[in-house]
Amino acid sequence: MTEWWRTFFDVDYCRLWESVTGPERTEREVAGIWTLLGLRPGSRVVDAPCGYGRIARVVAQRGAVVLGVDQSADLIAEAERRRNGIPLEQLRYQCADLRDSLTIDGFDVALNVFSSIGYGTENDDIRVLATLRRAVRPGGQVFIETAHRDWVVSLRLGSNSGRRLPDGTLMVEEPRLDPLSGRVESTWYWSGPAGAGQKISSLRIYNATELAHLVETAGLRVQSLHDGCSVNPFVGSGPDMSRRLGLLAVRD
Ligand SMILES: C[S@@+](CC[C@H](N)C(=O)[O-])C[C@H]1O[C@@H](n2cnc3c(N)ncnc32)[C@H](O)[C@@H]1O
Structure with a gap:
């Protein structure tokens, strides 16, 4: 399997996808995570992967001590640019592949949010999850938040979905679900004042089971399933089906 994600998460990703995860959504997600995981000022949190630090920074601003880890040098550089004066003792970033056995441990909580799993093989994902398990202390919590297959299927994938960004850029995704591999292969096109381009992604979308x-x-x-980054329980079917799956796990 090609490691497409090694080049996908660059400055274009940051510029284009930021409009999906704007400050309001990030604040709402962090508020949910903070309550659900019982975080307090001084809690030790690893955000892995952290992308350009949108969650890590807001969690640190609330007083937690945060380490953000991501394999993308571009996004880690952007996270550093956006640290807003938060001191190093409060917020650190590290560029690393989470499949590797990293020497990070003793955290109260590990976060893996906004569809940050499913890039490679199932074995790659198990290696990432094992890194998160080792990163938290016994009794520590791991929280994963992602798209889930039951919702994706209910969307009748295949119809084009377009989005107009604040600067006028038009962005269109052409997704296709391969039912055998459980992967959504998407081609993303964009065109606007800052230029045009395209990117291809391939994401394994798991159901809750x-x-x-x-x-x-x-x-x-x-431990429990949630409606995305919220304390509300996950709804697995019917008209109120949760769009996103939050899974809370514990290291015994
Ligand atoms: C959709 S972004 C989400 C980032 C962040 N959690 C957020 O909420 O904005 C997914 C991130 O996963 C990172 N990633 C994917 N596989 C990784 C791996 N094996 N090790 C480290 N980072 C990885 C990518 O570089 C990318 O920044």
Whole structure:
């Protein structure tokens, strides 16, 4: 499998996808995570992967001590540019592949949010989850928030979805679900005042059962399912089905 994600997460990603995860959504997500995980000023949190630090920075601003880890040098550089004067003792970043056995441990909480799993093979994901397990202390919590297959299927994928960004750029995604691999292969096109381009992504989208199995294979115990980054329970079917899946696990 090609490691497409090694080049996907660059300055264009940052500029284009930021409009999806604007400050309001980030504040709402962090508020949910903060309550759900019982965070307090001084809590030790690893945000992995952290992208350009949108969650890590806001969690640190609330007083937690945060380490953000991501494989993208471009996004880590952007995270550093946006640290808003938060001191190093409060917020650090590290550029690393989470599949590797990193020497990070003793955290109260590990976060993996905004569809940050499913890039490579199932085995790659188990390695990432095992890194998160090792990163937290016994009794520590791991929280994963991502798209889930039941919602994706209900969207009738294949119809084009376009989005107009604040600077006028038009962005269109052409997604296709491969039912056998469970991967959504998407081509993203954009055109606007800052230029035009395209990117291709391939993401394994797990349902709750599959993700729970993976998490347990990595040595964690599933505690509860949530409606995205919120304390509300996950709704798995019907008209109120949750759009996003939050899975809370514990290292025993
Ligand atoms: C969709 S972004 C989400 C980032 C961040 N969690 C957020 O909420 O903005 C997914 C991130 O996963 C990172 N990533 C994917 N696989 C990784 C790996 N094996 N090790 C480290 N980072 C990885 C990418 O570089 C990218 O920044």
